[in-house]
Amino acid sequence: MFYDSRPKFQVSVNQTGEVYACAVGESLLAGMIRLGRRGIPVGCVNGGCGVCKVKVSAGRAEKLGPISRAHVTEDEENQGFALACRFGPASDLSLDVVGKIQKAFGIGLSK
Amino acid sequence: MGILRIGHVSLRVLDMKAALDHYINVIGMYKVMEAANGHVYLKCWDEWDKYSVILTEDKEAGMNHLAYKVEKDSDLDDLKKKIEAYGIAAKIMPEGTLPSTGRMLQFNLPSGHDLRLYAQKEYVGTEVGTTNPDPWPDNKHGAGVHWLDHALLMCELNPEKGINKVAENTKFCTEVLDFFLTEQIVVGPGGAIQAASWLARTTTPHDIAFVGGPRNGFHHMAFFLDSWSDILRAADIMGKHKTKIDVAPTRHGITRGETIYFFDPSGNRNETFAGLGFLAQRDRPVSTWTEDKLWTGVFYHLGEPVPSFTEVYT
Ligand code: FES
Numbered sequence A: 001m002f003y004d005s006r007p008k009f010q011v012s013v014n015q016t017g018e019v020y021a022c023a024v025g026e027s028l029l030a031g032m033i034r035l036g037r038r039g040i041p042v043g044c045v046n047g048g049c050g051v052c053k054v055k056v057s058a059g060r061a062e063k064l065g066p067i068s069r070a071h072v073t074e075d076e077e078n079q080g081f082a083l084a085c086r087f088g089p090a091s092d093l094s095l096d097v098v099g100k101i102q103k104a105f106g107i108g109l110s111k
Numbered sequence B: 001m002g003i004l005r006i007g008h009v010s011l012r013v014l015d016m017k018a019a020l021d022h023y024i025n026v027i028g029m030y031k032v033m034e035a036a037n038g039h040v041y042l043k044c045w046d047e048w049d050k051y052s053v054i055l056t057e058d059k060e061a062g063m064n065h066l067a068y069k070v071e072k073d074s075d076l077d078d079l080k081k082k083i084e085a086y087g088i089a090a091k092i093m094p095e096g097t098l099p100s101t102g103r104m105l106q107f108n109l110p111s112g113h114d115l116r117l118y119a120q121k122e123y124v125g126t127e128v129g130t131t132n133p134d135p136w137p138d139n140k141h142g143a144g145v146h147w148l149d150h151a152l153l154m155c156e157l158n159p160e161k162g163i164n165k166v167a168e169n170t171k172f173c174t175e176v177l178d179f180f181l182t183e184q185i186v187v188g189p190g191g192a193i194q195a196a197s198w199l200a201r202t203t204t205p206h207d208i209a210f211v212g213g214p215r216n217g218f219h220h221m222a223f224f225l226d227s228w229s230d231i232l233r234a235a236d237i238m239g240k241h242k243t244k245i246d247v248a249p250t251r252h253g254i255t256r257g258e259t260i261y262f263f264d265p266s267g268n269r270n271e272t273f274a275g276l277g278f279l280a281q282r283d284r285p286v287s288t289w290t291e292d293k294l295w296t297g298v299f300y301h302l303g304e305p306v307p308s309f310t311e312v313y314t
């Protein structure tokens, strides 16, 4: 990994135990992808598809851009639900992955 | 003669400014008008009708409706009767429902997707005109796509519950709208379940496609490019603009198309699609991809599952 001097917060993915450093102003998903880590499903990375849906269980996240209300309603957002591609860390935080792996072509899991 | 070709896609975006930057500077479209309600209309340089994409700012991403152009105004009345006889409600929306567009026949596919047919749209001409036209215009920019080529819709497929909107849409489109099947994916015992289908009205491998997934939605719309070198150049432009690429340049086994999948700034998937693939004809035998080889059909080189193909859409 290259040296990266940006200020960061620690992000923990509860289900997998994965912990990674996410830069301030970088999305939770982008930080994970940058480090080659896994845990949160990656989709459009633009707030539209909802596969990166998470729930922040401890700590704070800040919103970086618009999200599709088809996947996170305003109510849900107030309860801590977020799209990992449109929220960045505002403190060290822990999150649960909500998006789930679906069947491909109706024939079992694709991974 | 019925349906000629794909006409336009009306798309929801979360941020109009970001969407315009993408569709104009990355895809290479031209903004042709902005309606009083803020909807923005765009076209590609090689299209002669006024627009092929409508962008509407909304709280959700995804498709509002998909439209096809028919040859004659009377086709709308003929098709309305056929659609109603099939048991699907259809209505005529008066001229001017969309600007620069004649009356539209509106109905929902069995999957629930909003489909529109129209016979008239304002003619504005291509960017190279009709008199001694150059092969491409000097004001070509971005990926410089020729035209909107096709759309792929995700349709609910749940074999355990006996739900297969892919098969229902395919049956309706062939029997009523007179599309013909070019390729399909079949799964399950004996290949009894049609899990995806590609259908044509033109001579290209598909003008519409349906893929089975957990819920209905918009998978992608594709824009035409000439060649593999144009695909490479389009990917360069996406790199330059930090466009999120879903699947880097490769080839589909199905349709043989040379492709890039990528996302617009609201997460709607786009495709740049190059190559003739094959000459689609009504009497051409249908190609069938089986459960064990279906990922080779989807992405020919690696032939491995790409989960985003069936899970990520708007
Ligand atoms: S990856 Fe699509 S909404 Fe985050």
Ligand SMILES: [Fe+2]
Binding pocket: B150, B152, B220, B221, B222, B271, B273
């Ligand atoms: Fe496509």
